[in-house]
């Protein structure tokens with residue numbers, strides 16, 4: 120878990136640097152090697168690590184517009200994910216998807232940019248697992264801002280009424296872009312939504328990866344055993360703006376400060392130290408993670424851009440063509 | 454004084470907000486709701502500054518529940534309020550289209566005219582910054598295709614203000630689609646053009662009146678939104694080659710000013726329709742058909758430019774390949790005059 124978390128944190132620090140390249144001095148969202156929006160997840164790592172620690176490659180995960188930490192914990196090919204973010208031909212989606220739309224069928228990971236949109240497909244994946252009598256589970260990650268969305272609530276109900284093996288995970292970072300939780304809901308504990316559907320709901324009030332691990336274990340095992348869905352909410356922290364370039368004028372200083380101070384990565388390192396993991400071991404993990412990140416970024420930047428002629432491939436269209444999916448390019452992680 | 458006022462240039466977002474603020478001052482029934490419209494002032498500055506003047510009762514941040522708050526706007530409008538509801542990106546219409554096209558758009562008709570829905574649905578459209586398939590669509594055709602909604606697409610600050618006044622005062626539901634790239638955002642540089650002189654006082658621009666943004670005798674380019682500016686740029690290039698293109702900005706899709714387009718084609722004989730939306734079953738086909746119905750004899754050549762029926766791709770070379778640019782517009786015009 121620590122390795123995933125430091126990988127994710129370092130990855131996002133490096134993406135941030137790469138993203139800002141070419142966007143200076145005045146921030147221009149369409150300039151530089153990574154244009155478009157970029158939503159970083161620094162401060163969210165514990166939720167992804169604690170939950171994904173219980174998952175296998177054949178378990179399905181749907182993530183949100185803020186997907187990288189979950190992707191890393193789920194084992195998505197880091198090199199090809201990075202190439203995708205840089206818009207390269209050998210990216211996970213041949214440069215067509217981008218950072219909010221990553222698909223890695225090898226580890227059953229997908230994400231999308233519309234709020235709560237990953238919930239119904241997770242229910243569908245769970246339905247498939249149940250119909251096939253496997254013990255596979257599906258996990259859908261959402262932000263606390265997403266739990267007022269119809270797609271989320273309808274999915275809870277559908278999963279509950281069919282006893283489907285789904286775990287809904289809410290990453291509560293207190294903010295939906297500029298809207299603090301209290302302005303859009305009268306219920307601060309999102310896990311209470313579970314009660315309305317007669318499924319277990321737990322909330323972990325701090326982003327302690329170990330606590331998340333324990334809560335998620337129960338939820339995932341319950342799903343695997345065929346006992347239906349549950350809801351797990353984790354308090355996480357948004358250490359940065361909603362997206363890169365968000366000046367956060369709406370956000371009180373002390374809130375930014377509090378979110379930066381409470382650091383799940385350091386907390387887990389402390390926990391590990393107190394359970395006799397040496398500083399050297401932790402440093403070695405960090406070093407490995409950093410190397411992997413640097414390698415992925417260097418590889419990605421070296422990849423070719425897609426040919427404009429590819430634009431009409433992969434979709435049914437009059438006069439277009441939908442070739443069979445090409446094999447994954449050589450040189451990815453696996 | 455009035456003279457000085459007209460010299461004042463505004464960005465498109467400032468012009469939009471000025472109209473909204475003016476209507477809010479004039480009538481308590483006008484209010485705004487949407488995600489991030491209060492403290493943030495709208496992700497694309499579409500409500501910038503309104504919270505400070507009007508407070509949270511009239512500038513309401515709402516949960517990420519488009520079905521609920523857009524449907525609530527319908528309900529409030531039917532009670533005589535004049536809500537402005539913002540769907541942050543038009544791409545998100547999927548989660549709430551039922552309230553839009555089964556209620557907002559249809560209630561007046563279904564009620565035999567007994568019910569009015571005087572609301573404005575504002576929404577951001579357009580790509581050009583690699584935000585990929587779920588945040589870059591233009592979807593003019595989708596909203597214009599479904600009956601019951603007026604559809605407005607400004608391309609300049611002057612038009613944005615006048616059309617917003619008209620939209621808020623209209624007793625029918627209006628979908629007001631603004632292109633992100635035209636808003637004058639610090640982080641998304643606009644082309645030359647959308648920033649224009651804007652009068653201080655309120656004024657309306659009637660729906661269904663296209664604007665000839667450039668006169669020309671050799672070919673007619675019909676377009677809207679961002680592509681008005683690309684067409685004007687293309688026209689400059691063409692002028693150097695001795696080809697004079699007329700650029701018609703539709704400004705409103707529903708109602709559409711067929712007359713102005715047909716008149717222009719009667720003069721030039723050549724028609725190029727440019728659209729940032731998908732090609733099939735969309736705006737380009739509609740405009741060409743209307744012209745063919747009325748001025749087939751005058752029509753010597755037709756070209757249409759639009760997104761080739763693929764979702765908007767992420768990588769820069771791919772997005773550039775699908776979104777008609779200035780060069781492609783100039784080339785299409787050249788083809789018609791050859």
Ligand SMILES: Cc1ncc(C[n+]2csc(CCOP(=O)(O)OP(=O)(O)O)c2C)c(N)n1
Pocket residue numbers: 184185232233234261262263264265266292294295296361488517519541545548
């Ligand atoms: C249906 C829909 N509405 C609005 C948006 C715009 N949007 C993107 S992220 C976001 C806030 C999400 O907040 P939350 O779910 O708490 O996740 P966080 O960004 O805080 O991780 C909004 C409103 C969207 N993508 N989809």
